[in-house]
Amino acid sequence: MTKRRKIFILYARFGEGHWQAASALRHSFANQGNTEIRLIDLLAESHPVLNGVSQYVYNKSYHVLPQVYGWVYEATKGMKSNSMFASWLHSFGAETLQRLVEDERPDAIVHTFPILVLPFVTQKTGRKIPMFNVVTDFDLHFRWVHPDVDKYYVATEDIGRQLCELGVDPSRVAATGIPIRPTFMSGTTGALAASYYDLTPSKPIVLVMAAASIPWTETAELSRKLAERCNAQVVIVCGRNRSLRASLSNELLTIKEITVLGYVEHIDELMSISACIITKPGGLTLSEAIFAELPIFLYRPVPGQERNNARYLASKGAAVICQTVEQAGKSVTELLEKPERRIEMRKALKALSKKGASDSIALDIARQLHIMKEVSLAYGSILIEG
Template sequence: MIRDPSILIVYSTFGDGHLQVANALKQRFASLGYHRVHMVDLFAESHPFLNAISRFAYLKSTVYYPRMYGLSYHWMNKSKPDAAMYGWLHGLGKRKMLELADRLKPDAVIHTFPFLAVSQLNQEAKLNVPTFTVLTDYVPHNRWMHPGTDRYFVATDEVKAMMMQEGVNGSRISVSGIPIRESFRKPLNKCEIEQKYGLESGKNYVLLVAGAYGVLSNLRQLLHTVLKQSNADVLLVCGKNRKLQDRLIHDYRQEGRVRVFGYVNDMEELMSASSCLITKAGGITLTEASALALPVIVYRPLPGQEEGNATSLAKSGALLIARTTDELADHLHRLEEDAYRTRMGNAIRRLCGLDAGASVVTEVLQFVEQFKNVRQRASSAEERQVVHG
C-alpha cells in the first residue's frame, strides 16, 4: 500500500448526509493510520454566493413546493450523464479543484456529492487522479454518473442494476452499502444512555426527527398522533432549526411525555434508546437506523430521492411509509405486535450486513496502489525509450 496517500473527499451541505458520509470515510482512513485526508465543500468554496442561494432554494422548495422539487428531480434524471447540462454543473468547480490538486497533490478523490469536477477534469486530460463516487441514496440519479469516474460505491444490487441500465459498466460499480460513522456500528450501553438523558428504563420512546434543518412537515400533527395513539413518550429532534426548537419547548413545557432537542451529534444514543423512529427518508438516516435495527416510519416522503429511498426499503420490509396521520396511527399499532417487529427486524438486519466504510476505504487504497504501479511502469518505459533512442 502507499505509505501515506493524500485523499481528498468532496462533500456538500445540501442536507447533512453528504457530510456525514465524508466524516465516516475520514474516520475509517484514520483508524487504519491514514491521516492525510482532506475534506472540501467544493461548491461552497468555488461559488459561495451561488451555493448559498441554491441551498436556500433547495430547503424552501422541499418544505413549501415539494411537488415542484420532485418534478425538477425527475426532469433532470431524464438527461443522460454526458448531457451538456451536467457538464456545465460539474465544470463549476474546475478552477478551484485545479488549485486544490496543485496544493494537496491528491492520490485519490472521493465524491459524496454529485459535484464531479475532478471526473470532468480527468475526461478533459487536465488531471489524472483516480476518482470515486459514493452514492448516498438507495436510488441512483444520472447526475451522480460521469464517464471520467473510475469506481462507484452503491447501497444495493438494485442500485447497481439501475446504473447498468443507464450504460455504466458493471465492473466500475461496487455494492458496498452506504458508509456511516463507527459509533453506529459499536455496541451501546442502554443503561448508561438512559441515565445520561434521564430516560425511564423499560419505557417506550418514539424518536421523532425533523431532519438536519428541521423541515419535516406537519410536525405538530405527528406529535399529536403519537401521543394519542400510543403510550410512548416522544424524543423530538429539531435539527439546526433553533426557532422551531424554542417554539416547541415553549408550547410543550407542560407536556411531560415530550422532550425537545436541537441538533444532536450523538444520534446513535437516542436511536438506541427508542423503539421506533419517525423521520424523513434521507439515505444516511435510514442506514444509521438500520445499523441499530431500529424500525422506521417515513412520513410523506419528499418526491425525488427520498421517495425513492422509502419505496426501495419498504419493498424489502425494512421500513413503513405513512402518507396520512391515520396511516401513521395504524403503523404505530402494528409495531406494538411482537411478531411484526420481529419480521421487520429481520428485514432490517439483512439490509445492514455490510461494513460499507471498510469496503470503500480498502478498495480505494487498492485501486490507488495499482494506479501508482501502472504509472511508474509507464514512466520507466518512456525513460528507457528515450535512453535507447
C-alpha cells in the first residue's frame, strides 16, 4: 500500500490572497487523493499577540500611511536571504514549525506567504524537507528568494526570468500563474448569474470591489457617475467589511442601477457577466480577473506590491490605472463605448492568462516529490552496494 503523503501549506492572513491561494492548493491536492494537507498560519499559531499587532500595524500603515508602507516594501525588496534582517524575519515561528515537523514529519512544505522558517528548522533538526514557494504577486520581492527553495511557482514568465537572473536554475522555476478559487472552473452561465443577482444581462455591468483604503464616499461618488454617465448597472462588493457595506447601502439605496453586496463566495459568477472590474491590485483578484478575461481598472493603487502589480499589468495593456473618480469614469466610458478598446484589453488579458494554476502546481509538486524519492532510494542502494 502506498504511503499517504503529508504536506504543510504555510500562509498568513495579511490580506485575503495568501489564504485563498493556500485553500485552492488544498483543493487540488485533495483531488489527487492519498495526500493529507494541513494549512498553517504559522505566525498566528506561534505568536498570536505579535500576529495581531502586526496585522493592526499592517492595516494602519497600508491604509493610513501608505507611503511609509511603500517605502519599507521598496527598501527591503532587494534584501539577500543571508542578511541579518532577512534571517530575523525568517526566524519567527521556528520553534512552532520545528515541533510540528518533528511530530508530524511532513513530506513537503509549500509557502503562499514568504515566511521561510524551514531552512532554520532544517539546521536544528538535520532533516531536509522539500520546500516550494508559490509567489502570490506579479512583483518579485526578495523575501520569497532562498537557496533552499526546491522550486518556485510564479505568476508570469517575467518573474521567472528575474529569478533565473538571480542564479536560480530554470528547472526550479515554473510560470504557472497564481492559484485561484476552484469555483472559477465551474462554468456558470451568464444568464443564471444575472438572474440570481437580479441584473439585466443586456445592460453593461461594472463590478466595483470596494476597498477600506478608499473613503466610502468616494466609492459612492464613482458608482453614481458610472451608473449615470455609462448607463450601466454597478455592482459593489464590500467583502467582510460590514460598516463599509452599511454606509454604501444607505447612501445608494434609492439608485436602482446600483447593487451593494457583502462577501461573495462565487465572485466568478459576477465576473462572468461584467463588462469590466474596478479594484485594488491584489494578486488573487487580478489573477481571477485575468482568468475571466475581464478588463481591469485599478483605482488609486497604494505603494508597495500593489502599485507594482498595477504598473506591470498596465505595461502589458491588461489594466488601466486611475487616480481620480473623473479619470475612472472616463476610462470605463471609453471601454463601454468603443468595442475595439475592450477587444484590445481582452487580448492582453488572454496573453497573461494561465489556466489551471492550482492543479498544475499540485501535480508538479507531486511529481517533484516522486523524483526526489526515486533519487533517494537509488542513492541508498548505491551506498549499500558500496
